Each structure stands twice: as structure tokens, then as C-alpha cells.
Amino acid sequence: MTEIRRVGVVGAGLMGSGIAEVSARAGLDVLVSEANAGAMEAGRERITKSLARGVRNGKLSAEDRDAAMERLSFTTDLGEFADRDLIVEAVAENEQVKTEVFATLDKVVTSREAIFASNTSSIPIMKLGMATGRPDQVIGIHFFNPVPVLKLVELVPSLLTSEQTSLRARGFVTGTLRKEVITSTDRAGFVVNALLIPYLLSAIRMMESGFASAADIDNGMVLGCAHPMGPLQLTDLIGLDTTKAIAESMYEEFKEPLYSPPPLLLRMVDAGLLGKKTGRGFYDYSA
Ligand SMILES: CC(=O)CC(=O)SCCNC(=O)CCNC(=O)[C@H](O)C(C)(C)COP(=O)(O)OP(=O)(O)OC[C@H]1O[C@@H](n2cnc3c(N)ncnc32)[C@H](O)[C@@H]1OP(=O)(O)O
Ligand SMILES: NC(=O)C1=CN([C@@H]2O[C@H](COP(=O)(O)OP(=O)(O)OC[C@H]3O[C@@H](n4cnc5c(N)ncnc54)[C@H](OP(=O)(O)O)[C@@H]3O)[C@@H](O)[C@H]2O)C=CC1
Structure with missing residues (x-):
């Protein structure tokens, strides 16, 4: 070999x-x-x-x-x-x-x-x-x-x-x-994204519904659960286009509402607000 x-x-x-x-x-x-x-x-x-x-x-x-x-x-x-x-x-x-x-x-x-x-x-x-x-x-x-x-x-x-x-x-x-x-077995999302993506989408839905601000959601997980970064900051790091695409292929496979990308994510991708790589997502990185 x-x-x-x-x-x-x-x-x-x-x-x-x-x-x-x-x-x-x-x-x-x-x-x-x-x-x-x-x-x-x-x-x-x-x-x-x-x-x-x-x-x-x-x-x-x-x-x-x-x-x-x-x-x-x-x-x-x-x-x-x-x-x-x-x-x-x-x-x-x-x-x-x-x-x-x-x-x-x-x-x-x-x-x-x-x-x-x-x-x-x-x-x-x-x-x-x-x-x-x-x-x-x-x-x-x-x-x-x-x-x-x-x-x-x-x-x-x-x-x-x-x-x-x-x-x-x-x-x-x-x-x-x-x-x-x-x-992992060959299922859309494998092990880590099967757990991570519903969490990220939940944070976006939480912000979208006016439940809490982006900063409060992120601080909650960083200071309350010792995550290195909050879910919205992490979505900005991954890229909103990539997060949307991952959610869509998991939704296509399982037809579970928890994988369905929320409208706020879809609109931000339409707007080119893709996160850190384009300078703006849930946060502004242009400064
Ligand atoms: C979507 C998928 O399919 C799968 C996925 O990948 S999901 C995403 C998984 N990733 C995560 O969950 C990332 C979570 N966040 C983290 O681990 C950390 O916040 C982070 C490493 C990104 C940044 O860490 P931080 O402590 O906030 O910042 P910072 O002090 O600048 O960096 C820590 C270390 O990482 C290094 N680092 C940070 N970003 C880096 C990068 N893009 N490339 C190389 N090194 C990097 C820094 O140089 C620093 O190294 P030292 O310890 O040697 O100084
Ligand atoms: N972002 C993340 O956190 C993670 C992503 N992944 C996966 O990694 C893959 C890449 O994601 P990521 O790096 O974030 O995406 P990016 O958008 O940063 O990069 C994708 C790159 O592929 C290039 N490309 C598109 N078509 C072709 C082609 N035909 N030949 C060569 N290059 C091409 C794009 O070029 P151009 O811009 O010119 O179109 C772009 O530079 C995806 O499958 C994603 O799901 C996996 C783990 C983590």
C-alpha cells in the first residue's frame, strides 16, 4: 500500500x-x-x-x-x-x-x-x-x-x-x-452537527422572537456554561451560508422541524450577511 x-x-x-x-x-x-x-x-x-x-x-x-x-x-x-x-x-x-x-x-x-x-x-x-x-x-x-x-x-x-x-x-x-x-454513520450531519445545528438554530429563533439580544444569548452560554463562544458568534465563525446549507441538508434527510432554517437566517444569507468572512453577521467585524 x-x-x-x-x-x-x-x-x-x-x-x-x-x-x-x-x-x-x-x-x-x-x-x-x-x-x-x-x-x-x-x-x-x-x-x-x-x-x-x-x-x-x-x-x-x-x-x-x-x-x-x-x-x-x-x-x-x-x-x-x-x-x-x-x-x-x-x-x-x-x-x-x-x-x-x-x-x-x-x-x-x-x-x-x-x-x-x-x-x-x-x-x-x-x-x-x-x-x-x-x-x-x-x-x-x-x-x-x-x-x-x-x-x-x-x-x-x-x-x-x-x-x-x-x-x-x-x-x-x-x-x-x-x-x-x-x-459516525453516514447520516446527514454526522455526530457533532446533529447536536450543534439544532442548538445554533434555537439561538437564532430565540433572537428572532425578541426573547433576548444576541449579546445576552451569547453571554449566557459563555459565562453560564463555559463555552468558548456563544451560539451566534459561533454561527458567524462558521458562516451563515454554510450553517443554512447544513441545516437544509439535515432537514432534507430527516424532515424534522428542528433542522429547518429560521427565516432570519435565510434573510441574512439573502442579504450577504454571512458572518465574520464578509465582515457582518449577527455582529459587525468591520471596525
Ligand atoms: C460546521 C461544522 O461542520 C463543524 C465545525 O467546525 S463547528 C465549529 C467548531 N468550532 C468551535 O466550536 C469554535 C469554538 N471557539 C473556540 O474554540 C475559540 O473561541 C477560538 C479558538 C476560535 C478562539 O479562541 P479565543 O481564546 O477566543 O481567541 P484567541 O485567544 O485569539 O485564540 C486562542 C488560540 O487559538 C488560536 N487561533 C484562534 N483562531 C485561529 C485561527 N483561525 N487559526 C489558527 N489559530 C487560531 C490563537 O492563535 C490562540 O492560540 P494561542 O493559544 O497559541 O495563543
Ligand atoms: N465553516 C465551517 O466552520 C466548516 C465548514 N465545513 C465544510 O467545509 C466545506 C467548505 O466550507 P468553508 O471552507 O467554510 O467554505 P468557504 O465558503 O469559506 O470556502 C469554500 C471555497 O470553495 C471554493 N470553491 C467553490 N467551488 C469550487 C470548485 N469547483 N473548485 C475549487 N474551489 C471551489 C470557493 O471559492 P469561491 O468563493 O470563489 O466560490 C471557496 O473559496 C463545506 O463543505 C463546509 O460544510 C466543515 C467544518 C467546519
Whole structure:
């Protein structure tokens, strides 16, 4: 079995940039793809800033930062992924966009042992696996935001994922990236989002109904329950578009009202108030 040394990351947004960074810091050769040159430069900039933060905090030496940057390369052409041993797809939470990426990778990647992973928060892995001719090599490797900080990864094998793919993916996450794994059945939302998303949506409904202000809801959970951040601040960190997309795919799967995105969330996404990444969500980050 080939050792995993060449990693591909598709999408260099909030999550893809973090996954690329931790992979490069772990000594892997990392190729990152974006849909266009502008997004590619924004992804490179995100990784550069995060590595600089590591140096500033004394977590990373300047030599290790430079070595990590050397291991990273960028492209807008998925055709360059032919030689990758493991690919993590981290494009937007949209089933159609993701299945197109998986179908393209299936045509491009030459190694019959290569692992095709998705960082999806909620889309069933089987749907992505069936976009390829090799569903036995497709698995969910779900990281948490911010990737360089949070230890957890959810592993999500589908009904068709082979034991060998699961074992190799686990070895990559625990042995190479030194993160902790929990395993979930292939159900929309997996373990963590099945618990987290109803909580975030409840906070939005609470604010929407005039029950309490955003600051009071967040302070309640930070000061009263010792959460590192409140639910509305966390929704701003995840991105309101991503939160809405996750809720919709969980609602589609279970038809439970608790997963249904509240109108306030829908209107804020319509308005482009997507949270920290656009400068405004439940809070204003423009200052
Ligand atoms: C939607 C999904 O599918 C799944 C998900 O990911 S759900 C979201 C899960 N994430 C969470 O729940 C995040 C909860 N919040 C937190 O953990 C913390 O508030 C936080 C790490 C984001 C920020 O922590 P904080 O104490 O408020 O701020 P701060 O002091 O700036 O940061 C703490 C440390 O994290 C680091 N950090 C913060 N944000 C970072 C980032 N984006 N990248 C890299 N490092 C970061 C800081 O450098 C700092 O490191 P040191 O301890 O070495 O100084
Ligand atoms: N945000 C979070 O807290 C978490 C998110 N996730 C999951 O990670 C995935 C990515 O989310 P996140 O990083 O937050 O989203 P972002 O919106 O920050 O990033 C998505 C990136 O994918 C790019 N993209 C879109 N289509 C393509 C394509 N065809 N090829 C290459 N790149 C493409 C987008 O480019 P452009 O902007 O140009 O469209 C964008 O840069 C989603 O599945 C999400 O559910 C998982 C854990 C936590």
C-alpha cells in the first residue's frame, strides 16, 4: 500500500486553507486548487496569515513556517491532481458542486489506491461516492473550525467504503496530522452537527422572537456554561451560508422541524450577511 505523501485539497476557503496548512506542517506535499485565480490568491493569503500567527504565538519557528510554505503549491486546474495519494474536497456545502468535483477527480486521479475524502459538514458520503466509479475509496474526513486549533476529526465511511480506506484515512488523521478521531454513520450531519445545528438554530429563533439580544444569548452560554463562544458568534465563525446549507441538508434527510432554517437566517444569507468572512453577521467585524 502506497504511503500517503502527496495530498490534494480542493477549495481554499475557511476550511480548505486550514486543512492545507496542517497537512503541510505535518510534512506532506500539498497541492491546493481553487476555482479561479482570485480565490487561489485569497487562499494562499489565508494560509500565510495563519502561519504568521503561529510564529507570533511561539507555536512555530520561522524555519518550520518557511518549510511548510515550500511544501504548498496552488493551482486552478484539477487536472494537476493526477498523482495525489489522498484528496480532501472542501468546496462550498453544495451537493451539486461537490459531486462535480468528485466526478472530475475520478477521471483525473491515476492511482487506484488514492483516497477521495470530503470535508462536508452534512452531505451523505454515499451521494459523493456514487459520483465516482470507486465509492469504496470515498470517505468523510470532517475537520473542525479553526482547523489548526481544534483536535477533532469525524471519520464517516459510507456503506460502500472499504475497510482499507477507513484504516488508511484513520492513520492519516491520527498518525500524520496527530488529531483525534470519532466515527459516525453516514447520516446527514454526522455526530457533532446533529447536536450543534439544532442548538445554533434555537439561538437564532430565540433572537428572532425578541426573547433576548444576541449579546445576552451569547453571554449566557459563555459565562453560564463555559463555552468558548456563544451560539451566534459561533454561527458567524462558521458562516451563515454554510450553517443554512447544513441545516437544509439535515432537514432534507430527516424532515424534522428542528433542522429547518429560521427565516432570519435565510434573510441574512439573502442579504450577504454571512458572518465574520464578509465582515457582518449577527455582529459587525468591520471596525
Ligand atoms: C460546521 C461544522 O461542520 C463543524 C465545525 O467546525 S463547528 C465549529 C467548531 N468550532 C468551535 O466550536 C469554535 C469554538 N471557539 C473556540 O474554540 C475559540 O473561541 C477560538 C479558538 C476560535 C478562539 O479562541 P479565543 O481564546 O477566543 O481567541 P484567541 O485567544 O485569539 O485564540 C486562542 C488560540 O487559538 C488560536 N487561533 C484562534 N483562531 C485561529 C485561527 N483561525 N487559526 C489558527 N489559530 C487560531 C490563537 O492563535 C490562540 O492560540 P494561542 O493559544 O497559541 O495563543
Ligand atoms: N465553516 C465551517 O466552520 C466548516 C465548514 N465545513 C465544510 O467545509 C466545506 C467548505 O466550507 P468553508 O471552507 O467554510 O467554505 P468557504 O465558503 O469559506 O470556502 C469554500 C471555497 O470553495 C471554493 N470553491 C467553490 N467551488 C469550487 C470548485 N469547483 N473548485 C475549487 N474551489 C471551489 C470557493 O471559492 P469561491 O468563493 O470563489 O466560490 C471557496 O473559496 C463545506 O463543505 C463546509 O460544510 C466543515 C467544518 C467546519
